[in-house]
Amino acid sequence: xxxxxxxxxxxxxxxxxxxxxxxxxxxxxxxxxxxxxxxxxxxxxxxxxxxxxxxxxxxxxxxxxxxxxxxxxxxxxxxxxxxxxxxxxxxxxxxxxxxxxxxxxxxxxxxxxxxxxxxxxxxxxxxxxxxxxxxxxxxxxxxxxxxxxxxxxxxxxxxxxxxxxxxxxxxxxxxxxxxxxxxxxxxxxxxxxxxxxxxxxxxxxxxxxxxxxxxxxxxxxxxxxxxxxxxxxxxxxxxxxxxxxxxxxxxxxxxxxxxxxxxxxxxxxxxxxxxxxxxxxxxxxxxxxxxxxxxxxxxxxxxxxxxxxxxxxxxxxxxxxxxxxxxxxxxxxxxxxxxxxxxxxxxxxxxxxxxxxxxxxxxxxxxxxxxxxxxxxxxxxxxxxxxxxxxxxxxxxxxxxxxxxxxxxxxxxxxxxxxxxxxxxxxxxxxxxxxxxxxxxxxxxxxxxxxxxxxxxxxxxxxxxxxxxxxxxxxxxxxxxxxxxxxxxxxxxxxxxxxxxxxxxxxxxxxxxxxxxxxxxxxxxxxxxxxxxxxxxxxxxxxxxxxxxxxxxxxxxxxxxxxxxxxxxxxxxxxxxxxxxxxxxxxxxxxxxxxxxxxxxxxxxxxxxxxxxxxxxxxxxxxxxxxxxxxxxxxxxxxxxxxxxxxxxxxxxxxxxxxxxxxxxxxxxxxxxxxxxxxxxxxxxxxxxxxxxxxxxxxxxxxxxxxxxxxxxxxxxxxxxxxxxxxxxxxxxxxxxxxxxxxxxxxxx
Numbered sequence: 001x002x003x004x005x006x007x008x009x010x011x012x013x014x015x016x017x018x019x020x021x022x023x024x025x026x027x028x029x030x031x032x033x034x035x036x037x038x039x040x041x042x043x044x045x046x047x048x049x050x051x052x053x054x055x056x057x058x059x060x061x062x063x064x065x066x067x068x069x070x071x072x073x074x075x076x077x078x079x080x081x082x083x084x085x086x087x088x089x090x091x092x093x094x095x096x097x098x099x100x101x102x103x104x105x106x107x108x109x110x111x112x113x114x115x116x117x118x119x120x121x122x123x124x125x126x127x128x129x130x131x132x133x134x135x136x137x138x139x140x141x142x143x144x145x146x147x148x149x150x151x152x153x154x155x156x157x158x159x160x161x162x163x164x165x166x167x168x169x170x171x172x173x174x175x176x177x178x179x180x181x182x183x184x185x186x187x188x189x190x191x192x193x194x195x196x197x198x199x200x201x202x203x204x205x206x207x208x209x210x211x212x213x214x215x216x217x218x219x220x221x222x223x224x225x226x227x228x229x230x231x232x233x234x235x236x237x238x239x240x241x242x243x244x245x246x247x248x249x250x251x252x253x254x255x256x257x258x259x260x261x262x263x264x265x266x267x268x269x270x271x272x273x274x275x276x277x278x279x280x281x282x283x284x285x286x287x288x289x290x291x292x293x294x295x296x297x298x299x300x301x302x303x304x305x306x307x308x309x310x311x312x313x314x315x316x317x318x319x320x321x322x323x324x325x326x327x328x329x330x331x332x333x334x335x336x337x338x339x340x341x342x343x344x345x346x347x348x349x350x351x352x353x354x355x356x357x358x359x360x361x362x363x364x365x366x367x368x369x370x371x372x373x374x375x376x377x378x379x380x381x382x383x384x385x386x387x388x389x390x391x392x393x394x395x396x397x398x399x400x401x402x403x404x405x406x407x408x409x410x411x412x413x414x415x416x417x418x419x420x421x422x423x424x425x426x427x428x429x430x431x432x433x434x435x436x437x438x439x440x441x442x443x444x445x446x447x448x449x450x451x452x453x454x455x456x457x458x459x460x461x462x463x464x465x466x467x468x469x470x471x472x473x474x475x476x477x478x479x480x481x482x483x484x485x486x487x488x489x490x491x492x493x494x495x496x497x498x499x500x501x502x503x504x505x506x507x508x509x510x511x512x513x514x515x516x517x518x519x520x521x522x523x524x525x526x527x528x529x530x531x532x533x534x535x536x537x538x539x540x541x542x543x544x545x546x547x548x549x550x551x552x553x554x555x556x557x558x559x560x561x562x563x564x565x566x567x568x569x570x571x572x573x574x575x576x577x578x579x580x581x582x583x584x585x586x587x588x589x590x591x592x593x594x595x596x597x598x599x600x601x602x603x604x605x606x607x608x609x610x611x612x613x614x615x616x617x618x619x620x621x622x623x624x625x626x627x628x629x630x631x632x633x634x635x636x637x638x639x640x641x642x643x644x645x646x647x648x649x650x651x652x653x654x655x656x657x658x659x660x661x662x663x664x665x666x667x668x669x670x671x672x673x674x675x676x677x678x679x680x681x682x683x684x685x686x687x688x689x690x691x692x693x694x695x696x697x698x699x700x701x702x703x704x705x706x707x708x709x710x711x712x713x714x715x716x717x718x719x720x721x722x723x724x725x726x727x728x729x730x731x732x733x734x735x736x737x738x739x740x741x742x743x744x745x746x747x748x749x
Contacts (some may be wrong), residue, residue: 002048004054008040009066010147013159013393015350016065016519020150023059038397040082041070043330064150069305081282082213089210096206098130100199107196126178129195137171141202147642157350165354166384166717167201170194173377194381194717201385201721211729212394229300230321234265237309254312258303266299266315273308277301282459292570327413330541331404336417338685349392353700357383358706368705375705379716382703386720387696391727395688398735403681411664412674419660421685423623423644423678429671430616430638432630433584433591436648437598437668438560440631442472445541446557448532458554460486463547465504465511468494471510473542474502474513476558499632501544512547519545519552526552540593560597562598569668570599572744576675579624583607583615583638612638630673646671673743684738688731695727 008020017035020042021222024033024301029047030697036043044056053069060067106123109116122128138145144167147160174194177184237255247265250256255271257376258264264277276288288304291297297310297419299319316322357380364376400417407414414420434440449458463481466474467490481488500521501514512522516533519526524547526533533543533555541559545552570580582603584591591605604615612628616638619626628635628642639645639659647659648666663670703720707713 002046003330004044004048004053005070006042006044006060007066007068007070008035008042008060009068010064010150010166011035011037011040012147013037013350015157015393016151017343019063019154019156019392020060020065021363022080023063024170027055027059030056033261034735036397037393040399042067063154064147064154085334086210086213089206089213092143092419093203093206093210095143096136096140099136099714100203103129103132103136103199106699108191108344109504109709110193111196126174126193129193130175130178131196133171133174133198134200136199136202137167140206144202144205149608157354158642159350162350162353162384162387163201163205164277165357166381167198169377169381169384169718170198170201174198188373191372192374194377197381197717200718201381204718204721205724208724208726208729211726212732227325230264231263231265235259246425248316250312250315252312252315254315255309256306256312257309258297258305260303260305262303264297264303264310266312268310268314270295270297270298270308270310273306275306275308276304278304321611324408327415328404328408330401331414331416331420336396336400336421336685338689339400341394342396342689345392345566349387355389356700356704357389359399360595364705369708374564375714378714379510379703379705381717382715382720383700385717385724386699386703386715387724391692391695391731392689394728396685396730396737398732399681399684399738400689402735402738403677403684406738407661407674407677408678410670410673410743412677413662413664414674415660415662419644420678420681422625423627423661423675424682426578426627426644426678428579428581428619428624428626429675430581430583430612430619430626430628430642431600431668432552432612432628432635432638433586433594434560435631435666436583436629437566437594437600438562440560442476442542442558442560444476444483444556445559445561446536447554448529448536448557449554450529450552453553456484456486458546459484459507460488461511461548461553462513462544462556465491465494465502465506465513467491469496469502471496471502473544473558476543477556508551509548513544513556516545519547522547522550522595523554524550528552529555537589538593538639540590540597542590553742562594563666563667563668566598572672573675574599575670576679578675581619583612609635613641616641627671627675646674659671669744673729676744677741680738680741684735692727692731695723699723 005385011017011020017037021033021035024030024035024042024044029049029052031046033045034043035041046052057067057069057478078588090488102123106125106129108119109124144160144164146165149430151157151161171194173192177189177191177193181191218648231247234244234247234250234254235244235257236250237257238537242257250266256265256268258275260275270291270293272293273415274290274292276290277297278288279298286567291308291744298321299314300321302500314320317326353558360383361376361380364379365372365473366373400420402419404414431437447455447459459477460480462488463478466477467488469475478488489507491506493505495503497503497514500518502513504511504513512518512524516526524545526545529545529552533545536555537557541557544556544558546554546556573580580600582591582595582598582600584603584605585607586594586605588605595601595603609616612635616626616628620641620643626642627646628643629646629648630639631648644661645659646663648663648671661674663674699715699720701707703714703715705714
């Protein structure tokens with residue numbers, strides 16, 4: 001199953017989206033298609049071959065639109081095209097505005113006979129006004145006719161048809177009255193010129209289109225920002241010589257030199273040198289990360305201090321940055337479930353509006369006040385203009401675009417619009433303990449010497465004999481000793497006792513390190529320190545007895561410490577009304593200690609990885625919407641079972657492909673950020689839809705003249721044009737407020 005994006009030209013409203021989707025979905029081999037009005041893109045999934053791409057392009061062109069296959073590297077060209085379209089809209093609006101100003105002045109004597117004496121006769125001449133209006137209709141406003149022709153040719157209708165019908169009705173009536181006044185008035189048509197209405201509506205809609213295009217450009221800066229992060233060149237060593245080459249020429253296995261202040265070109269592993277690297281573009285974390293030999297580095301991150309050489313492991317489209325760009329692109333082009341409902345409504349909306357406008361015309365022609373024809377024509381034009389479904393088409397995709405961008409800015413990668421929408425419904429978060437709640441790496445926490453020993457002498461001996469061990473607990477003790485700058489020496493002999501600990505000969509002594517069972521088997525008396533060991537265990541730590549020459553030397557304790565922000569993150573989720581549950585394979589005593597420290601009241605201990613999905617299923621059977629948070633590998637079955645899967649701090653290919661949300665930072669607060677962002681985005685979508693639907697529900701009846709019998713109110717078509725033009729702009733501007741979204745950390749700074 002392949003995915004292919006297409007740039008779609010000529011879409012203006014939700015009904016355009018619906019028609020393009022329907023046409024592409026009929027192409028053989030296409031499994032699914034999402035068309036996005038905000039990005040002017042179609043995302044097609046299926047058996048996509050070169051011939052099928054040509055077929056899709058032909059099918060789109062057949063209904064009056066343009067289509068062009070897109071790749072990540074072509075997004076910059078798309079941005080240039082959007083900028084050129086904004087520039088053309090501004091030029092057309094300026095031309096139309098200048099001419100419209102003259103038409104408005106010239107129309108004053110025709111609108112207010114007692115007040116227009118100051119207007120020069122040539123300016124108010126109907127033939128002069130007809131010429132100017134014709135210019136506005138056929139030059140700046142030609143786009144509406146061109147697009148209407150394409151749409152009508154495919155036996156459909158969209159907002160271009162509504163605008164063209166409305167303005168043309170006013171233009172033709174005014175033109176006919178100018179050319180044949182005696183005949184028309186003689187057969188009962190009232191003398192009325194609508195030149196001002198025609199030009200003002202066209203000009204206002206062009207202005208609205210321009211503002212909309214500019215605002216939409218503001219919503220889609222994520223991809224541009226990400227692509228600008230990439231280095232342009234790389235300094236590689238080839239044939240024993242250092243040479244600077246374009247980044248596209250870097251191949252896997254190249255050794256690349258990076259100096260202070262430079263961007264790392266591609267992903268790889270350090271082979272020589274050390275430094276600190278600013279990974280904020282990837283994780284949102286501003287503190288540089290220390291790097292040394294064998295550590296991974298990510299392309300587009302910034303080297304801060306030392307120089308180093310690394311071996312390229314991922315290049316081109318395989319780099320982490322390229323994957324993020326692809327993921328954000330796909331998320332912004334995807335469609336939320338709520339948008340599908342809007343699309344269904346929009347499919348019937350334009351034909352319904354034309355029918356309603358026609359019905360209103362006929363009703364008022366028969367029952368309207370004199371002159372009834374003018375009254376009926378006014379309602380007909382006003383309904384056509386006010387009801388354009390642009391705002392409906394933009395309400396959801398613009399919010400999704402900004403939401404996914406804010407996620408990417410904060411190290412939260414959202415797979416698609418559906419994931420962003422569904423996350424706001426979560427009421428239960430299930431956390432895997434190791435690597436999610438905790439650091440995932442044991443660390444030395446306590447050194448408790450027996451009588452006759454000091455902390456330093458005990459730790460030197462314990463760490464020295466563990467230097468030969470590969471067990472994570474032993475490695476933690478060695479790390480702890482090195483962090484205290486202690487000097488260690490390797491044991492003369494070493495033996496691992498499976499499930500118990502180790503024995504070793506060190507510095508002329510017979511040494512032991514392990515659990516209570518090992519000590520009892522070797523006859524070591526530990527009763528005098530049993531309470532110390534029990535207290536450590538109660539704190540969720542793993543106590544390890546250390547003995548030398550048959551006597552207990554003391555106890556060291558190791559624990560997988562919880563992350564510094566875990567308790568605060570858990571409390572933040574509780575404040576959002578979300579229940580937090582911990583799953584772990586640890587014994588109940590350790591699990592209880594970790595849960596208490598994290599502030600979690602509900603937990604399940606001694607859970608095998610294969611049983612985690614069953615636990616998630618039981619929560620779902622209780623009617624809960626469950627988000628599972630794990631590492632994306634060990635927890636794969638549980639992640640797959642959950643309503644929303646969140647992979648923490650991995651950034652692996654597997655996690656990015658399978659998880660609904662991938663958190664590039666390993667901290668727990670990113671989970672909170674993801675859930676809050678989903679809620680903020682959905683709140684914005686509902687606001688937008690409320691405005692778009694409410695605008696039509698309220699103003700279409702007004703335009704139809706329903707208030708006239710009661711209050712004498714009738715919507716002027718020019719006001720209808722202004723309202724329609726700015727309805728979609730207001731939706732996009734409202735969405736841009738989401739750019740002010742802040743994480744809890746930022747809010748408290």
